[in-house]
Amino acid sequence: MHSYSLIAPAKINLYLEIIGDRPDGYHELAMLLQSIDLADRIHLRPNGIQTIRVHCDDPQVPLDESNLAYKAAALMAGQFSDAYSRYGGVEISIQKRIPIGAGLAGGSTDAAAVLVGLNLMWSLGLTQSELQELGERLGSDVPFCIVGGTAIATGRGEQLSSLRSLDHLYAVLAKYRDLPISTVWAYKTYRQQFQNTYVAINNLVERKQRVHSGSMVAAIASQDNQRIGQLLHNDLEKVVLPAHPQVAELRDKLGQLETLGVVMSGSGSTVFALVESQFQAERVRQELRELLPDPNLELWTTRLTHMGIQVVS
Numbered sequence: 001m002h003s004y005s006l007i008a009p010a011k012i013n014l015y016l017e018i019i020g021d022r023p024d025g026y027h028e029l030a031m032l033l034q035s036i037d038l039a040d041r042i043h044l045r046p047n048g049i050q051t052i053r054v055h056c057d058d059p060q061v062p063l064d065e066s067n068l069a070y071k072a073a074a075l076m077a078g079q080f081s082d083a084y085s086r087y088g089g090v091e092i093s094i095q096k097r098i099p100i101g102a103g104l105a106g107g108s109t110d111a112a113a114v115l116v117g118l119n120l121m122w123s124l125g126l127t128q129s130e131l132q133e134l135g136e137r138l139g140s141d142v143p144f145c146i147v148g149g150t151a152i153a154t155g156r157g158e159q160l161s162s163l164r165s166l167d168h169l170y171a172v173l174a175k176y177r178d179l180p181i182s183t184v185w186a187y188k189t190y191r192q193q194f195q196n197t198y199v200a201i202n203n204l205v206e207r208k209q210r211v212h213s214g215s216m217v218a219a220i221a222s223q224d225n226q227r228i229g230q231l232l233h234n235d236l237e238k239v240v241l242p243a244h245p246q247v248a249e250l251r252d253k254l255g256q257l258e259t260l261g262v263v264m265s266g267s268g269s270t271v272f273a274l275v276e277s278q279f280q281a282e283r284v285r286q287e288l289r290e291l292l293p294d295p296n297l298e299l300w301t302t303r304l305t306h307m308g309i310q311v312v313s
């Protein structure tokens with residue numbers, strides 16, 4: 001049986017609107033999700049014993065059952081118990097490059113890679129949509145992480161429609177090292193403060209359909225970079241920025257530089273700027289470093305990509 005190495009890209013949110021409450025307790029969302037080439041590397045090795053073990057080069061990442069990559073392997077073992085008994089367990093090694101608690105779906109993309117890798121390792125022959133259905137049980141972003149690229153995401157974030165690729169664009173990412181933000185906290189706080197603005201449950205379907213003909217989708221279809229930059233939006237900024245002045249300042253400083261636009265990704269704490277070339281990305285990164293010379297501020301220049309999970313060997 002083979003070992004597999006996979007590339008697991010991070011995602012950014014070009015658009016995140018919270019539409020309302022769902023009967024399952026989650027929020028109904030309208031999002032535009034985008035993969036970037038900042039990625040973790042996942043290595044899966046069969047160990048011949050009925051055990052799942054996680055290893056990671058970042059000591060902050062938990063290695064126990066709470067790790068989403070572990071949960072993905074446990075889900076597969078439970079669903080395909082014949083394969084698990086026949087082939088045995090797996091050693092999951094994660095080379096962590098995507099920061100944690102950053103709003104970049106780092107945990108979700110590792111889990112997505114485990115689903116894709118075990119499907120191959122155990123010769124299960126699952127289709128991409130079957131893998132996405134399994135991914136949905138692990139987290140709202142996992143189905144997107146499997147397919148990647150540029151997509152409209154509605155429902156909890158799992159109903160996807162792919163859009164024209166934006167891989168000609170670049171993003172400069174900025175995040176304070178010791179500032180993770182809990183997604184659960186961000187959504188809970190948003191509900192406490194803005195539930196009175198939510199669309200009623202019986203109007204959700206109509207509202208969801210309108211996302212597909214929205215301005216951002218049109219801007220992406222016509223590859224109108226300026227317009228895409230202007231339309232970057234994230235409702236969660238309304239709760240995260242007031243609670244974390246450092247993130248607000250970061251967004252403000254990045255907004256002073258010449259870019260297509262700036263927004264926070266997911267529930268933060270990453271803020272990113274979109275730009276049109278690698279040259280501009282490097283320039284923005286240097287200028288931001290001069291404006292905020294804090295050694296705790298981490299910066300990345302990345303390219304947008306049309307790729308989801310990739311099997312490299």
Ligand code: C5P
Pocket residue numbers: 025026027028029138139140141155156157183184185187188
């Ligand atoms: O799906 P996932 O486990 O990644 O979501 C993390 C948390 O984010 C949920 O427990 C919920 O508090 C919040 N969330 C939400 N509505 C969504 C997605 C996430 O309220 N559509």
